[in-house]
Amino acid sequence: MDMSAARERLVVIGGDAAGMSAASQARRLKGPDELEIVAFERGHFTSYSACGIPYWVGGDVSAPEELIARTPEEHRARDIDLRMRTEVTEIDVAGGRVRARDVDSGAESWTSYDKLVIATGARPIRPDMPGADAPGVHGVQTLDDGQALLDSLARTRGRRAVVVGAGYIGVEMAEALINRGYEVTAVNRGSEPMSTLDPDMGRLVHEAMEGLGITMVNNTQVTKVLTGEDGRVRAVATQDAEYPADVVVLGIGVRPETTLAVAAGLPLGAHHGLLTDLAMRVRGHENIWAGGDCVEVLDLVSGQERHIALGTHANKHGQVIGTNIGGGYATFPGVVGTAVSKVCDLEIARTGLREKDARRAGLQFEAVTIESTSRAGYYPNASLMTVKMLAERRTGRLLGVQIVGREGAGKRVDIAAVALTACMTVEQMTTLDLGYAPPFSPVWDPVLVAARKASRAVQQRP
Known part of the structure; x- marks a missing residue:
């Protein structure tokens, strides 16, 4: 009897926390003779801590390798066919296949699946304004983003930085740039930094940031990024003022990366994240799961769906998904927003x-x-x-x-x-x-x- 005919194929889109946790857990429960696993990652790194990027930029972490929990080679040694620098460009739900493109060569191919995991993460919010894509303007979401920012800092002669936004990313990046000797201005559209706190508690953070030498500009929104003759950023402008900048870091949050899901007709919530059941299965789709920063989760306190981009949740999602795909049973009931x-x-x-x-x-x-x-x-x-x-x-x-x-x-x-x-x-x-x-x-x-x-x-x- 040909046992290979009974083998299922799991395809994973995304090689970070949720995707590779799901792949690894599924592999623990099912061997290569039962389950083939193919994973696609468009970047250069897998299974890394995006939360550690500000500490790498600030110098507390010396190299990106310290933020990597498991390398591509380690995943491959566990019989996971991990294809790096390969971006999935289309999900054909009816045909049970995905189209992938080699980022370097441009070559495209289709891969069929029996089970699919979508772990496409989130993307930094780039404001819709002139100059937002100019050289010297950086989002910070992946290790590739972190490396690009460090390369930009190394090329930049000036020492003035503007951080747009003052949530977790903005506050941490402002401190990182201060640690690198930059003169930092944080432009925040809220009344106080850390909008995840009430304003009276955010005021305490404001005072601490100013104590570090960070200039806080609250209740202000950036309207454009100004560039010099070389095309690089030279300042950011608000309705009332300009703030000189040799580098700009966008710290205004992230959105679920659900471009593929939208094109495939998969269900999204109010925050544009994928909707799943308690088993992390995409609602209405028996063989498709999703986890990590691309999904919405249930807030156990309010009873409403929320989008929260955190590595802790992503790893738990991956464990739940991998357990269910591997023949076990697990659920993710929700979060309290810690x-x-x-x-x-x-x-x-x-x-x-x-x-x-x-x-x-x-x-x-x-x-x-x-x-x-x-x-x-x-x-x-x-x-x-x-x-x-x-x-x-x-x-x-x-x-x-x-x-x-x-x-x-x-x-x-x-x-x-x-x-x-x-x-x-x-x-x-x-x-x-x-x-x-x-x-x-x-x-x-x-x-x-x-x-x-x-x-x-x-x-x-x-």
Whole structure:
């Protein structure tokens, strides 16, 4: 009997976290005699940490190789036919095949599939304005992008940088450029940096950025990129001013890369990300899965679909997809929206809903803010942190937490992330048995202090 006739083929589009996690997990569960795996990656790298790019640009990480979890050769050694510098240009859903183009030679070919994984990631948002594609203007999403930015910095004689946007990417890139000795201006259309926080908490980040020497320009939108006689960027313009720039970094976020999915008629959500079921299968398509930055996920707190580009989610998606393709069973129930970052030694964390998220979801809430210390007040190097907590009126259900502070502040948000996942009330949180010793926490951990205050606010509300 010819066993090769029964072998299925899995095709994976995208060679980073979600795609290669799915391929690797499927390979663990099914050998090459049962499942052939072909993966396409248009770039030069696989299985890397895009989240580490700002630290590479800033000099904390010395080389891109340090950000790579598994090389193409390592994937191939596990019987995964990984084709680098090959871009999928079309998905033929009815025919069960994909068209791929060799980026260097231009040669095209079709590859059939029995099962398909779409892990095309996200692309940096490039504003629709004159000069946005000029030399010296960079998005930062892939290792190729990071290398292009470093090459640009090496060629640039001037030392003036403008970062457009002040979310996670913008803030981290502003710090990276400061570390490289650049004079940095961050132009932000919001009232404060870090729009993932409420403005009162974002103000603390603003103060920290200015303390680093970063010039913050809030409530302002860039309208064009100005270029010199050589065609390279020389400044960015807003409605009211010009800001000289030898290099511009776009840090205004990303969008799901779903160009292929749109052309193939696959279902998208309100944020233009692919819609999947709990098994990460594309809705309405039995043999197509999707994961990573190209999908939308369920927010467990608001009950609404969201687009969140994070490597943690992408790797989990890949594990779920690979398990299901390999004959097992796994689901991805959703997220609570946890994220952490830093500006110098200031740690920034959030989980759950902001005030405007809660209002948009139709929830009424109490919001409280407290200041506490990272350690017992008498223990050396105790530092202040600010904790903001939202609780639903009447029920007291925890809705969200934001934390800004120094050492030990950021990862405290994980306490709240677990509480949100467990649908705990703030009153229930006050009795959590958290670890205590003076070097690590006051007797009442700052998160519990905020929970006590939120609980009182809920109880006092008529």
